[in-house]
């Protein structure tokens with residue numbers, strides 16, 4: 119039975135839909151903009167044509183409010199000297215509106231925190247202003263104290279790790295020293311000048327400010343940075359400096375209210391209908407820049423049309439008396455490229471209880487081949503499948519062995535992998551709520567987040583095989599008698 123309906127998932131069907139939503143007319147589907155609304159309408163029309171009724175009166179949309187925060191620097195005063203934004207320092211748009219005032223500044227070396235080396239050791243950082251350096255310390259033999267090897271650790275390669283660590287420690291405000299501020303600002307021009315979309319303005323978050331080496335040297339005593347670096351390099355021990363200075367960081371935002379939509383195709387189950395299996399993909403992308411349209415055919419037009427295709431297959435099964443025992447939600451979300459906003463809103467305002475949500479199968483980029491697999495399109499990276507449920511992992515493996523025989527590549531499932539993909543797409547909002555997930559992903563390629571991510575480059579036959587694998591896994595999870603167990607909590 120499963121095979122019969124899996125065969126209705128076709129390359130041709132996905133190609134037809136992707137040629138529409140990844141066309142220039144859809145203007146790169148940026149969240150809150152015209153192209154995103156057009157895509158939402160198109161997806162709804164496909165659900166309707168498949169005979170799926172709207173999940174609530176007359177609409178497939180879960181609409182959610184967003185705040186568009188305009189770019190602009192914070193105001194920073196230190197001992198009554200006012201510094202100049204976008205010259206002495208910069209910050210990305212979207213800092214929480216607040217004023218942070220502290221009586222001293224803690225210089226905590228590199229801002230690293232791990233067992234054998236911690237810049238935070240013994241420091242009381244709660245609510246404090248903390249200053250840190252980029253990178254990590256090396257011994258005179260060029261061995262990193264953080265990685266224990268000549269190669270850099272995540273502390274250098276994954277920029278957000280230091281920020282996440284400071285946030286977890288309850289730091290009030292984080293100052294990150296940059297060596298060449300003009301160059302950094304130029305590198306980040308687009309992000310610095312674009313408005314930021316936020317779900318919640320009331321949530322106060324730790325501001326992150328990037329400050330010039332000159333500004334850092336003014337705050338600290340002369341040569342403190344160089345001396346600190348040298349001492350750490352020599353001893354392998356962290357160095358902390360406290361400077362008695364009044365610092366005031368004030369943020370005032372200009373905000374515009376907009377709306378965005380998730381599109382929900384709900385298929386009610388039979389005898390186990392109170393449990394829900396979710397399949398997701400994000401349909402938003404980066405929009406356009408002047409005349410250049412970022413069509414996002416792979417990211418994530420590919421996942422979007424895969425979700426449509428599977429919804430059609432399950433709807434057909436139901437029409438013919440073979441509908442799933444558990445209910446199914448085929449959800450394309452927006453706001454992913456702006457920070458997983460649509461899926462975050464959904465998991466905070468779920469339409470069906472999260473406690474009854476069995477799993478989320480998330481598809482984000484399945485139409486291309488990465489460098490590692492050149493000439494071998496029959497692979498897919500799976501991320502997260504074993505992290506919460508060993509049964510989900512086993513079902514996924516068995517579905518593949520029985521039906522598709524793809525090479526399942528678990529490289530990115532490794533917690534130590536520097537790309538941290540597990541945290542970077544919509545499934546994570548489900549996983550952090552204890553819901554088992556699988557993330558299907560073909561890896562990045564030269565056209566990733568470029569205007570050259572075009573539909574002509576998509577391999578639809580590859581997509582068909584992967585989408586069928588997701589279909590078989592979903593079919594088994596939705597139809598088996600026992601709900602899959604949550605039996606582990608790996609990172």
Ligand SMILES: [Zn+2]
Nearest residue numbers: 417418482483
């Ligand atoms: Zn994506």
